[in-house]
Amino acid sequence: MECLRCGNKDPAYFYKGSKGYYCRRCIRFSRLLLEEEPESFEYEIASGADEYHFSYELTPEQKDASAKCLKALANSDVLLNCVCGAGKTELAVESISSYLSRGLKVAYAIARREVVIELEKRFREIFPQADVISVYGSHHEKLNGDLIICTCHQLYRYYDTFDLLVLDEVDAFPLKGNETLMNIAIRSSRGRIIFSTATLDTGLKAILKKRRYETVELFIRPSHRPLSVPKLIFLNKFLAILCLYRIMALTANRCIIFVPDKRSCRNLYLIFSRLFSCTYVYSDLKERESNITAFRQGDHRFIFSTSVLERGITIRNVDVIILNFGKTFDQSNLIQMLGRVGRGMDSDGRSYIISDHFSKEVEKTMQYLKKANSYL
Numbered sequence: 001m002e003c004l005r006c007g008n009k010d011p012a013y014f015y016k017g018s019k020g021y022y023c024r025r026c027i028r029f030s031r032l033l034l035e036e037e038p039e040s041f042e043y044e045i046a047s048g049a050d051e052y053h054f055s056y057e058l059t060p061e062q063k064d065a066s067a068k069c070l071k072a073l074a075n076s077d078v079l080l081n082c083v084c085g086a087g088k089t090e091l092a093v094e095s096i097s098s099y100l101s102r103g104l105k106v107a108y109a110i111a112r113r114e115v116v117i118e119l120e121k122r123f124r125e126i127f128p129q130a131d132v133i134s135v136y137g138s139h140h141e142k143l144n145g146d147l148i149i150c151t152c153h154q155l156y157r158y159y160d161t162f163d164l165l166v167l168d169e170v171d172a173f174p175l176k177g178n179e180t181l182m183n184i185a186i187r188s189s190r191g192r193i194i195f196s197t198a199t200l201d202t203g204l205k206a207i208l209k210k211r212r213y214e215t216v217e218l219f220i221r222p223s224h225r226p227l228s229v230p231k232l233i234f235l236n237k238f239l240a241i242l243c244l245y246r247i248m249a250l251t252a253n254r255c256i257i258f259v260p261d262k263r264s265c266r267n268l269y270l271i272f273s274r275l276f277s278c279t280y281v282y283s284d285l286k287e288r289e290s291n292i293t294a295f296r297q298g299d300h301r302f303i304f305s306t307s308v309l310e311r312g313i314t315i316r317n318v319d320v321i322i323l324n325f326g327k328t329f330d331q332s333n334l335i336q337m338l339g340r341v342g343r344g345m346d347s348d349g350r351s352y353i354i355s356d357h358f359s360k361e362v363e364k365t366m367q368y369l370k371k372a373n374s375y376l
Contacts, residue, residue, distance in 0.1 A: 005032055005159055007183040025180055029156035038159040041144050043105065049130035049146040050101035052093055058222075062087050065218045066094045072214035073098075073164070073192045079208060080196040082218040083227060083372045084339025088196045089119065091218065092166050093126060095194065100130065100146060104163035107148040109155055109185065111172050113137060114292065115312030120149045152181060155188040163191035169311055170204055171197045171332045182207065198339065199332040199368070219375040221342070226373040228341035229366070230322070230351040232358075237325060240354045241271075247321060248276055248302060253349050254295070255319040257304050258337050260328035265304045272302065280304040310336040316347040324355035324362065334365040 002009050003023035013025040014034070021034045032038070058066070065082075072078045073095055082088050092108070099106050108123070110116060113136040120134040133145035135154045143157060152167070152175055167175070167185055175182050186193065186207075195213070197204060221227075235243055248255065259265050262282035269280035279291045279300045288308075295303040296315065303309070310333055320341050322334065329337070334353070341349040353362060 001034060003032070003034065004038060005029070005156060005184055005187060006180050007187060008180075026156065026184060029153070029184070039157070041105065041158060041161045043144050043146075045100055045103045045146050046129065046131055049127060050097045051129055052097050052126045053128075054090070054126065058087070058090060061218060061220050062090060062222065065216050066091045068216045069194065070095045070098055072216060073194075075212075077192055077211050077213040078194045079200070079213050079215045080194055081200055081215060082196070082198060083221065084198050084336060085221045085343040086218045087222060088168065089122065091216075092194055092196070095164065096147065096166070097127075099164040104191070105161055106164045107150060107155075107158065107162045107188070108166040108168065109150050109152050110168040110312070111152055111174060112308070112312055113151055114289070116149050116151055118312060123147060123149060152185055155185045158188040160187065160190045162189045164194070165189040165192070166194045166196060168196040170195050171199045171201055172311060172336070176201070176332070177203060199335050201332065219372045223342070223345045223347070224376060225342055226376055227369050228320070228338055228349065228351040229369050229373070230338055230353045232362070233352060233354045234356065234358065235354060236356055240323060240325075240356070243354055244321065244323070245272070245275070247352060248272065251319050251350070253317045253319045254298070254315060255302050255321060256309055256337075256340055257302060258310070258320070258322045258329075259304055259306060260323065260325055262306055264323070265306055269304045272304075276302050278302045278304065281308055282306040283308050307333055307337070309340075313340060314343045315340070316344050317349055318347075319349045320351040322351075322353045324353050324359070327359070330361045331364045331368065334361060335368060338365070338369070
């Protein structure tokens with residue numbers, strides 16, 4: 001027996017109910033009987049859906065990487081390995097257009113729903129004649145269109161559906177370390193997959209080892225500016241708060257302050273909101289979206305955040321401060337957080353890591369940044 005959706009073959013995870021066998025490993029997504037035929041999402045792609053345009057010119061490096069990606073898809077999957085801010089989304093557009101022009105099914109999947117919402121707007125501008133839809137936890141009334149933008153969890157609905165699947169940020173939660181969800185994501189594709197990442201970890205290497213793929217790399221941002229290398233500050237927690245106050249008082253930019261957990265997030269917000277224009281955000285905060293929007297619009301200069309803002313947010317002239325206490329943040333987290341700095345052609349900012357210890361993850365992050373900047 002084998003679950004079509006997640007690939008489970010372990011008999012311990014199969015249960016026979018009144019209507020037949022179903023898999024308990026992926027039942028949290030929905031109950032799918034082994035004998036049940038998955039829903040079909042065949043769809044006639046609209047005429048002109050493949051036509052795209054950018055409101056800006058891609059750099060020669062981006063055009064070259066985009067062409068290499070499309071060429072590689074003719075024979076294999078693609079590992080799109082790029083630094084933060086290199087334009088991974090733009091690099092996939094030519095390939096998406098090629099598949100749409102042939103009437104084939106395409107999806108772009110990413111971890112966080114805020115990023116899905118933002119990408120839907122961007123893809124509607126890039127593909128003005130396409131029916132671009134978004135699918136995420138509280139938004140799944142419409143499941144079919146020319147181009148589907150969805151969270152990774154929603155791929156459980158689309159078994160064996162996509163001729164091209166772009167799996168963005170495969171190094172991040174919830175895909176990272178989640179074998180069941182990764183299998184569901186991979187099995188939603190009946191064709192090629194673009195695995196897009198800024199940090200290639202051992203888990204992704206193990207997955208790619210089982211597949212035929214080519215690597216396309218881009219370690220230069222469109223601005224040709226180096227990645228921000230943080231200033232490392234080692235202090236105990238009490239002195240770290242005093243240091244944080246000093247940095248906040250001196251910076252002229254807006255600032256994202258990453259903290260280890262939501263308790264720290266709330267407490268630091270309560271302390272510093274008396275002194276500065278602040279807001280805060282964590283994953284299950286009721287005001288999550290409104291607080292992020294307020295910060296984007298410039299209503300606040302500072303935002304305290306857990307790792308929820310490490311990806312998918314682009315703000316000009318923003319500083320980043322990381323309070324790295326305990327073993328909360330790994331290399332992937334740190335690189336993505338620091339990658340918020342300097343995104344855009346004329347954007348600048350500074351970054352800091354305030355920590356009570358020098359960890360291997362910080363050391364690997366510094367080595368990664370120096371290596372990436374060596375390509376300039």
